[in-house]
Amino acid sequence: MVHAYILIQTEVGQAATVAGKIAQIEGVTTAEDVTGPYDVIVxxxxxxxxxxxxxxxxxxxxxxxxxxTLTCPVVHL
Structure with a gap:
């Protein structure tokens, strides 16, 4: 099994809506709207x-x- 964090920038005011839609996609374990340079972390x-x-x-x-989007695969060193 491969895991990744996906950092997402959205249009202004769309973070909560985007996070809600992404949370429904099979394979997504969490989707949260956050503050900072990215708006949603999945x-x-x-x-x-x-x-x-x-x-x-x-x-x-x-x-x-x-x-x-920026995809960051999890690695185990």
Missing amino acids: RAEAENVDLLGQLVVARIQNVDGITR
């Missing part, structure tokens, strides 16, 4: 890196109100 999981990429590109980035 924790997601998938069986492998390819499926994680598909989750981000095909499902999460298609949510209305998102302007930019």
Whole structure:
């Protein structure tokens, strides 16, 4: 199982709406609106890196109100 944090910037005033929509997507374990340079932080999981990429590109980035994402895969050193 691969986990990642996805940092999301949204259009002004859209953070709570975007977080709510993303929280409903299968593979997303948490989605919270936050303050700072990013508006929403998501924790997601998938069986492998390819499926994680598909989750981000095909499902999460298609949510209305998102302007930019940054995916940070979790590594265990």
